[in-house]
Amino acid sequence: MIRVAVVDDDFRVAQVHAEFTERVPDFKVVGVAHSAEQARELVDTRNPDLVLLDNYLPDRSGIALLAELDVDAIMLTAATDPASVRAALAAGALNYLVKPFTAEQLGSRLTAYARYRGRLPVTGGAVDQDEIDRAMRLLHEGDRPAAPKGQSPLTSQLVLDALQRGESARSAAEIAEELGIARATAQRYLAALAQDGKARMTLRYGASGRPEHQYEPLSSPR
Structure with a gap:
């Protein structure tokens, strides 16, 4: 089971993202935070595997917070300027999804993350370049364009x-x-x-x- 923390300043949006996440098999939301301070406390106390992180938080930016967190993260944000995208990736974001998005779009990225995590577990022996390349491809499998009408x-x-x-x-x-x-x-x-x-x-x-x-x-x- 992959433990997820959802961080968004909007209570309703955070709940929607948590519901989207809970629909994906083998994912469980362990907590929701609405500020950077709450997010840090949540990470420290609940030890999630993955944080779904908004950038626009009331006390500081999610990107600034991300640089200090020792946990996998996917940015879920309305920030679309190239500087924010580059800063988020430089801070360690594994993926970047622009709001608003559908349950299917988030679900496909979470499923890809699970496969990436399975290929590169937190513990284990050394891996070669081919294994790293496969893991990176798996991580971004969910970034493909939407499926044809009627296909999820x-x-x-x-x-x-x-x-x-x-x-x-x-x-x-x-x-x-x-x-x-x-x-x-x-x-x-x-x-x-x-x-x-x-x-x-x-x-x-x-x-x-x-x-x-x-x-x-x-x-x-x-």
């Missing part, structure tokens, strides 16, 4: 994750049952993953002789 990047990632958890090729019916979505929805996303080169489709023939589509991932996140 978050759902697509959940379907791909379900495929990668399997020990063998899986059908749309099996994915649908695991994720609690309609079989037709699972089939649509699986087909899109195959078209994008992220999954391979094969056919399995049952007793009735009618073939069933089976899917397996073309690469593993680990």
